[in-house]
Amino acid sequence: MSTYSTRLIGSELVAERTMAFHFEKPADFVFRAGQAIDLVLPTVEENGQAARHAFSLVSAPHETRLSIATRLRGSAYKEGLHALAPGAGVQVDGPFGSLTLHKDVARDAIMIAGGIGITPFVSMLRQVAQQRQERRFVLVYSNRRAEDAAFLDELLALARDYPGLRFIPTLTQADNVPPGWTGRIGRISGALLAEVAAQAPIYYVAGPPPFVEAMQDDLCRHGADEDDIRSEGFYGY
Numbered sequence: 001m002s003t004y005s006t007r008l009i010g011s012e013l014v015a016e017r018t019m020a021f022h023f024e025k026p027a028d029f030v031f032r033a034g035q036a037i038d039l040v041l042p043t044v045e046e047n048g049q050a051a052r053h054a055f056s057l058v059s060a061p062h063e064t065r066l067s068i069a070t071r072l073r074g075s076a077y078k079e080g081l082h083a084l085a086p087g088a089g090v091q092v093d094g095p096f097g098s099l100t101l102h103k104d105v106a107r108d109a110i111m112i113a114g115g116i117g118i119t120p121f122v123s124m125l126r127q128v129a130q131q132r133q134e135r136r137f138v139l140v141y142s143n144r145r146a147e148d149a150a151f152l153d154e155l156l157a158l159a160r161d162y163p164g165l166r167f168i169p170t171l172t173q174a175d176n177v178p179p180g181w182t183g184r185i186g187r188i189s190g191a192l193l194a195e196v197a198a199q200a201p202i203y204y205v206a207g208p209p210p211f212v213e214a215m216q217d218d219l220c221r222h223g224a225d226e227d228d229i230r231s232e233g234f235y236g237y
Contacts, residue, residue, distance in 0.1 A: 002093070003091055004028075004091065005090075007023065007024050007088060008021065008087065009023060011082075014069055015149055015150040018069060018148070018150045019069065020067055021070075021081065022065045023065060025065050032101075033061055033126070034100040035056070035094065035095040035099070035120075036096055036097040036099075036120075037054070037055060037057060037095055038053065038054050038055075038093035038096075039052065040052045041077065041084075042089065043083070043084070044076055044080035051076070053077055055068035055070060056120040056123070056232070058120075058123055058151075059126075062131075070116065071116055099204065107200055107202055108201040109136070109138070109204060110137075110138045110201045111204045111205075112140045112205045112215050113140070113142065114142050114206070114212070114215075115142070115234075117205075117208070117211070118141055118155075120204075120206055120232065122151050122154070125162070126158075128164075129158055129161070129165075138166045138168065138201075139159075139168065142169075143169070143171060144171065145173050146177070155169070156169075166196075168192070170184035170186060172187050190218055190221065197224075202230065203229045204229075205219075205229065205232075207233070207234055212233045215231075216231060
């Protein structure tokens with residue numbers, strides 16, 4: 001990995017208690033959609049050093065900025081990140097990570113996201129939509145409430161505009177569904193996984209570690225080859 005110095009451009013709320021942060025993209029920074037960075041904050045100290053945290057990039061490689069998104073928790077790191085003013089300097093280590101799209105476009109990609117685990121998939125879908133790649137995707141996106149679903153409007157728009165994408169959002173709190181909700185209600189079930197199954201797909205799973213482990217087990221129980229499942233657990237989000 002390489003280390004780059006950059007600056008915050010700005011931030012925005014993308015869901016309840018969830019912020020996206022946008023940074024200047026160093027001229028020589030090259031990455032693949034779905035990869036991650038370590039974001040180092042000189043204003044926060046951990047164990048005598050500047051604090052760092054790993055984030056999947058939500059921006060796509062063709063974009064002119066680097067963007068991450070995270071839930072706002074009560075940690076010193078998250079408070080320091082939230083307090084950054086536009087123009088504040090940070091460091092980026094990376095890119096790293098292997099949760100990137102397979103090259104065989106004949107094989108469908110089935111993406112399963114829990115909460116903020118959506119970020120690498122937004123990066124991937126922005127990239128393939130911009131390139132107008134002719135390939136098929138299914139994205140299943142689970143949140144407790146619609147207010148928690150980061151990038152929901154963007155993903156709905158992508159599904160309308162990009163013929164290769166089937167988008168299935170689902171809410172797990174059945175008593176908290178907003179009027180007009182057109183997605184699913186309930187946890188991701190074996191029946192849903194069987195419904196979205198395709199011929200020899202590659203599965204991608206991202207979210208909190210318990211969610212990732214449960215989805216991997218369910219996929220294997222429903223016939224998926226574990227060699228065709230790629231996953232990333234999001235710790236500390």
